[in-house]
Amino acid sequence: MLLNLYRARPKLHLLTPRILSHIHLLPSHALKSSSCLLEAELPIDHCVDATGQDALSRSILGEAGNRPFLVCQSDGKEGSFSEGLAGLRHGFEDSRVSRFERCYVLARKGRLKEMRAILRQMIDEEGSGSAPSLCELLLNNFQDRDSSNLIWDMLANVYARSEMVHDAVVVLSKMDSLNMQASISSYDSLMYNLRHTNLIWDIYEEIGAQGISHSEYTHNILIDGLCKQWKLQEAIYFFQEVRTRQEFNPCIVTFNTLMRGSCNVGSVMIAKSFLSMMMKYGFLPDRYSYNTLIHGLCVAGSLEEALELSEYMEKNGMLLDVVNYNILINGFRLLGLMSETWKLVRKMLLSGLKPDLVTYTILIAGHCERGNVEEGMRMQKEIISRGFQLNVITYSVILNALFKRGQVWEVEQLLGEIGALCLDLDIVFYSTVIHGYCKLGEIEKALQACRLMCYKRVICNSFAHGAILSCLCKTGMVVEARWYLDHLSNSGQPLDIILYNTVIDGYVKSGDIRGAVGLYDQVIKKGITPTIVTYNSLINGFCRIGQLQVAEDLFRTCEHHGLVPTAVTYTTLMDAFCRAGNVDAMLKLFDDMVCNAIMPNVVTYSVVMKGLCKQGNLERAIRILQNMSAIGVSADQIAYNTIIQGFCEVRKKRKAFYFYHEMRRQNLIPSPVTYNLLINVLCMTGEVGNAERLLEDLLDEGVWLRKFAYSTIIKVQCAKGMPCKAIRVFERMVKAGFVVSIEDYCGPINRLCKRDYTNESKIFLNMMLHAGILPDQELCAVMCNAFYKNGDFGSMSAMQALIMKCGLSDIIYPFL
DNA sequence: ATAGGGTTAG
Structure with a gap:
């Protein structure tokens, strides 16, 4: 369905403000007023936005x-x-x-x-x-x-x-x-x-007003509702109140509900006290009581206690069920201990229980999180072969992993499969897809998913708003993003800081530091607490415009506000110092960071290496690279590119190639930048032949190169008097599908003219004309002068005719 | 009762 709809839907324009105004959704602000909420709860056909208009659904329906x-x-x-x-x-x-x-x-x-x-x-x-x-x-x-x-x-x-x-x-x-x-x-x-929703109280009061007596469920429903809304205090208060007024006899479900509510707000302690209260009431904990507490312990990271409790449960004659095993397996997953999970699965099988879809989803999520997407995909196939029909949660997990890996083809494939299943896709699924495409820069696809979500009237929440905002920012539509944010805010929704952070960063990326600071001021005015991410973006903004002093002041400001700087904070500032040429200040910050026990990551180390290379301290840069892998931070593409660049800049080819091979040994795929660096260093040191060979080899391997790699070689070939080879490489470049511009011809022609290869320069000119590109005045001047210098008056007059034809003014001849 | 989604730096 998903893909079919992608194709079948009439193409709406990019997310224009008109449409945007209709995809703000009701849930949070609906909580404020009952009438709105009732609208929001309705399925798509009766969903109307705050103004009572719904252009989007009208245009569709x-x-x-x-x-x-x-x-x-x-x-x-x-x-x-x-x-x-x-x-x-x-x-x-x-x-x-x-x-x-x-x-x-x-x-x-x-x-x-x-x-x-x-x-x-x-x-x-x-x-x-x-x-x-x-x-x-x-x-x-x-x-x-x-x-x-x-x-x-x-x-x-x-x-x-x-x-x-x-x-x-x-x-x-x-x-x-x-x-x-x-x-x-x-x-x-x-x-x-x-x-x-808040309306739960209204109904409860209505029951009283109508004089209807409560059922055995009424109080439990209210307590459960409050717990679901994270209002544990309110739930406990109500519980005590009706209990002391003897209007209510709690049952086992009441205690289980309160225990779950406590665990959900992170208080396993309170949950435990409800367990003992329950026993004082004479109830024996049931399977649900135990599972609730075990789950709470797992989420809190107390896996050992969770395991002890499940053993205790077994000793008390209660056999573990699938849910129980799932909770424990998830406990291992939460601690990243995927290698331990098979023991539980085996125990489960031995006791005659079969893993269910939830078990598999937990395992898939765990493997994917640890970077083992292959194992995740293998399990996906396994469950299907066991006759399970995957649900929207499992698909979300897998899609998320594929998006993070940038496996677009697999994503499309899977979306096609999901589309054929007519699943009810939910808000989490859509925000996963929107975020995923956004990150991959596939903005049009992200917007398509957005439109589909609105069309399906899936009610947006903060996550989805975030996805839309980052999508807008990434397309350079910061103004629209701000507009969207204000619109949400004006409709009375309490917005979380992440939404503001996204737009603040959008301003920063577009170079609009005033916009960023302006929005930051709004955040403060609204009484929303900024996070370290807010400051990281602002710091980056000031670094980008070279105001390092302000950036440093901001750094102090967040420490004053009790916010702990992260690796990102340090790395941002370190990189700024590095760019400003102040490598010592960068290294000082690095020391501070280590002293403050903030773990550097691969980005931090890359910045340090970049600085060290800039200082000419290549040996120390190598040591950093070696140390980082020793402490478990594995170097990525960019880290290797940094060190390769360091060696290329001082023309140390052997070392540069050593790290290139090292990179490949680590199963890292070199990036186009890597090849640019290597080809460039070969060309700069006169090894044109080797550069050509490298290019050939890479093309044979099917590696995708940037235009820079081709044009670097072409220029050197021209400068070294190898016009025929240059023409061949140029042809390959065009064949690879690059759009060539006048500059791509000017480079070779200039160099050929300089060396008096006038005939060959004419070949480039012809290729250019053939591609439909006309020369500019400067290029004509270069060529005319070369023809004149070589006494090629025939070509000169042909050139003159071309100049006339192109409507260019007269050429100034320095030789005349 | 148990499983899924967000912001920042090279």
Whole structure:
């Protein structure tokens, strides 16, 4: 589906402000006002943004659509859409009335299960937003009948359970106005479906106001909701309150819920105290109690205690189940101990349990995180061969790994597979894809995923906003990113610092330090606490414009604010010092960093090596390279390029090539920059032949080179009087698909003219004209002068004709 | 009940 939609969807423009204004989404600001939230909870057809307009969905669903009858509008005419709808409506009436009739019969006979099934089916067919019309139907056709209260209540109940909370509320309020009382079960269901929102309190109070007595579930639902909203304090307070007022008898589920809530906010201690409280109440912990605590311990990194607890559980006669094993395997994964996981899997198999999709997902995620994507992919194949259907979480994990590895082809392949499965893709999936494409610079693809997400009306959250913002920044649309951010902020959503960081960095990257500082001021004004990342970006911004003093001041500022500088902070400043030529200051910072126990990483070491090379201290640079791998930081492409560049700059070819081979021995793929450096150093030291051979070898290997590699050789060949070879390399360059410009011809022609290879320079000129590029005045002057110097007056007059034709003014001849 | 996504430096 995903890929199909990519192709089939009419191409919208880049994310224009008009569209952007419609993809801000409701969830957080919806929490503030109940009416908005109810809109937000609805499926796509009834989602309207704050202004009540929804241009994007109109443009997709057609102007008339408040229900997604996509088929009806296939010819694009509004008229036919409404007619089609009216026709469908008409046909519905009878069946709806007769089905309600059956419900009344069943209600009278007390066959409530069958009655519920009919309502369930009706609501499934009608979809969300159907409550007003069903209520009207009931009012018009079944007023004053027996069992009405029951039918209405069941209708509210079924809506609530089908997660159509808005419709459930419509039915309940209609009931209220008709003096019918709803059951606690309907209120419980509604509360449960609103448990992620503030409205949970409103419903709870409504129950009290209606004078309906609580069920055994009511309090538990409220406590669970508060825990889900990370409001542990509030949950505990409510728990104590109703308990002391003796309105509530807690059960095992209550304690398990509170334990999970405690663990989720990182307090295993509090969870443990609930466990003992539970036992004081005379409850024995069940499987859920243990699993909750074991999970909490694993997430907190206390794997040993988690293992002890699971042994204790086993000793108490409770066999470990798949969930339990999964929790423990995940505990190993969280500590990066993938090599230990097979023991648990084996134990699991020996006790007759089979790993499930969750087990595999944990294992795949773990392997991918440790960089072993191959093993992850192997497991993917294994689960499929075992007959599992992967779900959206597993796919997200794998996609994320592939994106991080830059394996675009595999990504596309997998997206195609997923598209064919008609999975319901969720917000995490989309933000993974958007971020992934963004990082790879595939902005158009990122925007496509963005549009698809909006089209599917998947409600955006902070992660997805972040993905959109970084996408905009990366395309150079910082102004739009800022606009988007302000728009989010104005709609009342509390924005997290990461979103601000993204845009602040966007400003920095576009060279707009004032924009960056301006936004930083906004952050402070709003009372949002900046993070070290905020400062890192600002420091980088000032470094880029050469204001090192300000950058250093900022560095002190974050220490004052109690923020701990990271390797990025140090490395940014170190690199700035290095560029400013102050290698000693760079090394001093490096020492400070080590003294402050901030671990340098591969980027830091590369900067240090760059500085040392700049100082001519190549031996020490080599030692850094050796040391870093000794302490477990493995050198990457750029680290090797740095040292190779160091040696190239002092023309030490042997050493440069030594590290090139070393790089390949480490299974690192040299980058185009590596080859530029090597070819350049060969050319600069007169080894044109070797440069040519290297080029040939690389091309034979299928290596992708930059234009620089070709043009460096061409220039030297021309300068050394090898025009024929130069022409051949030039042809290869064109054949490789590079776009050639006038400069690419000027280089060789200048050099050939200088050495009086006028005939050969004419070949380059012809190739250039053939490519549709006209010479400029400077090039004509160079050539005319060369022809004049060599007495080639025929060519001179031909050149004159060309000058006229190109509309260039007269040439000044220094020789005349 | 258990599994997935974000910002910064060479």
